[in-house]
Amino acid sequence: MTSTTERPARAARPPSWWDRQGDLLMRRPFSEFTFTHMNWLMPTERVSRGDVHRPLPFESHRLDLTYRFEGTDRTLDELHRRTNTTAFVVLHHGRVIHEYYPGVFAGPRTRMQLFSVSKSVTSLLIGIAMAEGKIDSLHDRVADYRKDFVGSAYEEVTLGELLTMTSGVGGLEVWDVPDSDIKRFEQAAMGGGDLAAVVRATQRRAPAAEAFNYSTLDAQVLGWVLEAATEMTLASYAADRLWRHLGADRDAYYWLTRARPRTALGAGSFNATARDVARLGLLMAHDGVVAGRQVVPRDWVRRSRGSDLPQLAVGALGPSGYPHYGYANQWWTLGSTAFDAFAAVGVHGQYLYIDPSADVVIVKCSAWPTQDDPGRDLETITALRRIADHFASTR
Secondary structure, eight states: OOOSSOOOOOOOOOOOTTTTHHHHHTSTTHHHHHTTOHHHHSOEEEEOOOSOOOOOOBOOOOOOOEEEETTEEEEHHHHHHHTTEEEEEEEETTEEEEEEOOSTTOOTTOEEEOTTHHHHHHHHHHHHHHHTTSSOOTTOBGGGTOGGGTTSTTTTOBHHHHHTTOOOBSOOOOSSSTTSHHHHHHHHHHHTOOHHHHHHTOOBOSOTTSSOOOOHHHHHHHHHHHHHHHTSOHHHHHHHHTGGGTTOSSOEEEEBOSSSSOOBOTTTOEEEEHHHHHHHHHHHHTTTEETTEEOSOHHHHHHTTOOSOGGGSTTOSGGGSOTTOEEETTEEESSSSTTSOEEEEETTTEEEEEETTTTEEEEEEEOOSSSOOHHHHHHHHHHHHHHHHHHHHTO
């Protein structure tokens, strides 16, 4: 029997610790620990370094230079303090010329949580898979590899559109809106939800191929396509085709979703030492070659350094990109030619900065208090440019 008395509305359940664990793990000062110990917190899959180790030559060089930011000359010590640096490695001509670990838990053998630097790693693996014939064309559709995406907004999206983040699926990536696409993605990844279901449910917001919109979901779909095409997990393919050729110091790893079937985040769960990330930078600075071996196709490396698409030019990315960046192939570009600087960038201040002309590679890991910070980002890029310019002028 139905009562005629109107019952008071039930109060919404406040978010639990489990719901909010992503926020808590990424909050300072906890993040100094979590960003260096993700393998203590989440399931993982190893990316084996293989049998070959090539130590990086070391030639200590004191960096007393300053950079100018907001009308003030600042030192690198100020940069590290102002931008919460945890690890900092500078290579010139393949040599470690400066190395510093101000992070509480950081050191040369510490594997760092790299966030969206992972996207750039996924791009390298896509290029390798294409060279092997595992992927036919950048015009291939998502549904050609993942039938479970038929009927979703991603069904007709091409791999080229995923690589340039022009899928048109999903809105602006905002971390401070509880029900945003990225927050639902994070909660599913870390809390045991169905990650693929979250991505499949994302709605189209714009026509494909027209405009850049930074999207972790685009990059995640790209990683799933790679796994389907190669019939290997992301970690095993990365180990066999990339990591074992670098001469890395340590195994890397991806952390995996809690829910089964567990999956790596090709969009953001790669962890490696700062020195080994610098080895990836050397690979890109040297046209995909390591010790005489073409590991990543040269044309793919060049494609990652700049794009001819006007909507991807420096300063043209719109509201989801800072004015000093362009975009190409899951990399952030800083100029218009193949020899200009470019970077892989992750939230909370993770950088792999590459200047091929100066033959300089810089890795900066950080523990920013927020995911994004336009001021800290611009200051960091300003300082990294200054370092590269310094060594370019001393050649």
